[in-house]
Amino acid sequence: MRRIPRLSPLPACIVLALAAAPTPAHADDERPEDWKLCPVQDTIPAFANTGTSAVTGGARVDLPTNIEGDQLTGTEAAPQFEGNVSLSRGDQFLGTDKLVFDSETGTYVATGSVRYQDSGMRVVADRAEGNQESDSHDLQNVRYQLVSRRGNGGASHIAMQGARGSLYDATYSTCPPEDRNWELRAQRIDVDTDSGMGIARNATLRVGKVPVLYVPWFPFPVDNRRRTGLLYPGIGSSGRNGFDWRQPIYLNLAPHYDATITPRYMSKRGLQLGGEFRYLTSGGGGTLDFAYLPSDDLVSRERAEEDAEFLAHGYPLENRRKEDRARFGFEGTQSVADGWQARANLNWISDPRYLEDFSSNVEGLAPYSLYSNIGVYGHGRYWEAGIMADHQQLADYTLDEKILPHDRLPRGYVHWQRPLRNWLSAGVDGEAVRFHHPERPGGSRLDLKPWVSLPLQGNSWFMTPKLAWRYTGYQLDDALVPGAGDASPSRSLPIVSFDAGVFFDRSTTIGGTSFLQTLEPRLYYLNVPYREQDHLPLFDTRPMTFSWGQLFRDNRDTGADRQTDANQLTVAISTRLLRQSDGREKFSASIGQIRYFDESRVTVPGEVPVERGKSAWVGDASWSINDRWSIGGSYQWDPKFRRKDLASVRTRYLIGDDGIANFSYRYRRDLLEQVDFNFLYPINRAWSLVGRYYYSTHDNQLLEGLAGVQWDSCCMAARVVLRRYLHNRLGDLGNSVQFELELKGLGSAGPDTESRLRRAILGYYREDLYLVPPSPASGDADATLPDPMP
Structure with missing residues (x-):
């Protein structure tokens, strides 16, 4: 074994540049990508007898490089190693058949089965040469595999100079080499690890053998540092909005706060500007978001129809759409003292039709008001207390503002409870409120x-x-x-x-x-x-x-x-x-x-x-028929009038490892009668059907109908969903056809059908059946802002 004072490793970031995929900015509710159809296999098998340790990152810089080989020839100044040559430092290993090193000039040449491995990747190349003094390196005919996460590809040539490098004829995919469902190719990629940025030139995305996207010049990050730049766009189309394009622009303002500006173009409505500002403090954090659409074309296009509707039904004219549409929201928490926390959830919309016009799901029609509150809350071993204020804003244009409940400006409450003896407890519940309403008298x-x-x-x-x-x-x-x-x-x-x-x-x-x-x-x-x-x-x-x-x-x-x-x-x-x-x-x-x-x-x-x-008798029962099938129900029977006041039935059947079918029936006398059937049915490992039929028999009204087909593979997924849904409060129905293509490890194109299906089908992700809601946010001095998704 010969020990050489220092030998630069192969910079892993050059290869990782093709696979850079920072964490999404709002990943709390996102599910990790599903790789169950990918067999566990190595594109490049692990190298045997590497003799490496678990030391990684900055700790490896100060370690010496050990060189071994079957035969050592040459001189002291220019040693030549042959046969099973290996260089190791920490978790890094470089193997080759022959290595020539000139300690005077700092040059080296490795030929014959060049192999590199560390904790994050494996690389094979035909030849590697470089200069230690100038920190320049050159590799020919390179293939690589990421170990820490999915990804593999290659390059005809890699040239590196210090923190900068270039890859030529580079490829990247999360698919196995023998089944390339999609692949990203670039004529050249320049990378600067100091700045953490790369630039791809003449990049092409291929699905199968078909090129679907060409970008002549594209900058991207090569590490997880947050930085200013473009995020993935959102593209869609609908009868109301027309062609719909969102282009988020991320602004990395400081380590503890950032912003995202989102211009949105709707061909049938105009140009909207949206934004989000996030911040963290030593005891809390918050998010502010807004959207502004000046001169909404929908207002002028449907004004005559809206006026006729309001006159026919007697709706308040002040509830009509405003020319300029906007919304505002803020949610935040802040610790103010031991046991005390300030919390705020503030919301505002420009007019009562805003939620309906900017929503495309049944849930968007549910609220008749928009709720805001702000307050300071405390708790101790035996007590809870708080002082807060809240406000209701009308969000249903068919109603008058008089129907809104009183605002509580402010409200203070206290709850105290304490055991006095082993057999005695005492407590007090108290509340003081000032009720205010713009159109009705109030009081305290x-x-x-x-x-x-x-x-x-x-x-x-x-x-x-x-x-x-x-x-x-x-x-x-x-x-x-x-x-x-x-x-x-x-x-x-x-x-x-x-x-x-x-x-x-x-x-x-x-x-x-x-x-x-x-x-x-x-x-x-x-x-x-x-x-x-x-x-x-x-x-x-x-x-x-x-x-x-x-x-x-x-x-x-x-x-x-x-x-x-x-x-x-x-x-x-x-x-x-x-x-x-x-x-x-x-x-x-x-x-x-x-x-x-x-x-x-x-x-x-x-x-x-x-x-x-x-x-009335109140009854409730549930029965797990087996480990896959369960059924439950509730029933209320009034013996005085010999009638049912309430009835509900719910049943669930688990199909295979991923499928599910749900049926529910809900009845409450004089109020509602609804049936809801939804399912995810796997045909085989790759194909599945999804659907929902949600109907109100009380109103003879379809609430949502949904039918779709899904295809899933090792590294790619596609969904086509046909949807008919309640469009407005008059019972009008809207239609949509949604197509989403997901390239696992890279991103997705099309509307977010997966989230829509997750809301429509309970158990669309099997783990959703067992989720526990998260606890309220609390201040964390060590919290960090999540990184954006490019």
């Missing part, structure tokens, strides 16, 4: 609810008596005083409840399988005396939908404007079957009912008073 409200409870429990039972006192007082605007009879009306009353339950279990065998069966009866008694409350205003109080959870609540209404009187007992029972081999729940069922001993006299306008007798 103070709501206090101190309570004490006696939580007793054993291994198989629990019993919790609870006593609370609720006080609600107002300071009303002058316009509300005549109806209330007082500028400062109030209400106070006690609330008594008793919650108890027992747990029984036994071991049983069904069909040869061992289960643990539980039986869980529960009683909940509630007593609240009647207090006349019709004189009190209704700021934020609405009756809640009757459900299983309401069986065990002390109020039928949301908000504090009404506290329902009650003398009632809930009787409920649940049972479960748990498979003892793995603890999985095989079956569960629950049923419950409220017995009203007295008529409940406190109501809100439009609410039917609760009479003496029994409530």
Whole structure:
């Protein structure tokens, strides 16, 4: 073995230049590329007996280079190694049949099966030569494979000079060499590792053997540093927008903040300017985004039709489209002290038709208002508190602004709860709010609810008596005083409840399988005396939908404007079957009912008073028929009127490793009746069908129809989706044909059909069935901005 003080390695960045793919700017919700159809194989097999260690990166610079060979000839100044020659330094290895090195001039020549390997790549070449002193290197007929991620290709010639290098006749693909579904070719690529940038000249993207894109000159990054430049464009077409082109421009302003400016051209609407600004601080961060479309051509093109629609239905004229369309949004968090955090979610649109005109899915029609809030929130071991303000903006042009709820400007709340003894707990819930509305009178409200409870429990039972006192007082605007009879009306009353339950279990065998069966009866008694409350205003109080959870609540209404009187007992029972081999729940069922001993006299306008007798039965059940098929349902039956109030059925079947079929039926008396069937059916490993039929039988209205076919290969995927969807609030339907081509490891062209399918088909990605929503964002002093996608 001969040791030479220093020998420059083959710069890996030259080859990596062809495969540079920085992290997307908004990758939180993005799924990693699927390589399951790619067999695990090496384009260039690993080299044996490299003798390298795990040292990488900057740590290898200070290491010596070890040279070994079967035969050493020449002189001390110009040694010549032959037979199994190897050079190693850290994780790097360079092997060849013959190496001639001149220590005086610093030149070297390696010939015969030149091989290079490190932790990120493998390279083979016919010949390598260079000069150590000038740090220049030249390789002939190069093939490479990335090891740290997918990618392989080659170059006829590579020339390097220090941090700069050039590749000639270079190729790159994530496909196996024998099955080149797509390939990127460039006549020449110049790379500068100091700046982290490369320039491709005369680059061509081929799908199969067909060239689909030619770029004469294209700059791109070769590492993960964020830098100013163009991101991938978005291209689409629709009947409303026409040809649609988005071109994001990324601005790397500083390590802790950046921006993206997005011009968007719509041939039928005009030129829109959008943008996003992101920032990080030592205790938080935020995102500001906006879009502005001056003189929207859609407004003038459909003005006559819009005017006729508004006159025919009596819609408020001020809700018509504005000439200039815009939106604004800000979301951010910031730690302000130990246990305290400021949070904001601010939104604004130029007119109530904005969401409908800039949305192409059913979800875009759902909100009738746009919600904004800002506040400071704190928590401790026994308490939570906050002060905030919120605002509602009308987003449904068919409605009047008067229907919007009051803004809370501001609202303060506190929740304190602490065990006083092993068998005694006490707490208080408090809220102070100022209600404001531009078209309706408001006022202030103070709501206090101190309570004490006696939580007793054993291994198989629990019993919790609870006593609370609720006080609600107002300071009303002058316009509300005549109806209330007082500028400062109030209400106070006690609330008594008793919650108890027992747990029984036994071991049983069904069909040869061992289960643990539980039986869980529960009683909940509630007593609240009647207090006349019709004189009190209704700021934020609405009756809640009757459900299983309401069986065990002390109020039928949301908000504090009404506290329902009650003398009632809930009787409920649940049972479960748990498979003892793995603890999985095989079956569960629950049923419950409220017995009203007295008529409940406190109501809100439009609410039917609760009479003496029994409530509707509330039932819920789920059954895992096997590990692939599950079914569940909910049902409410009112024995007084002998009618169903609610019914829902949901079933899911898992097809193979990736397929799924979902069916659901939802019915609520006088409100809705809907069916929803959606599926992903794999024909074979490459081809699959997708579809959805979402229909409202209550309105005789199709909400969304979808049919498509998908093709997937090792390194490329394609999707064609036909879609018919609810286009506006009048029930008009829109149509679209969407085609997306994905080149794995490079990017995709066409609309984002994958995200649309993910929302339409629950389980489109099998792991979505088991996702847990992320926790709210919190400040992180070590956080970094994600990198943009070029």
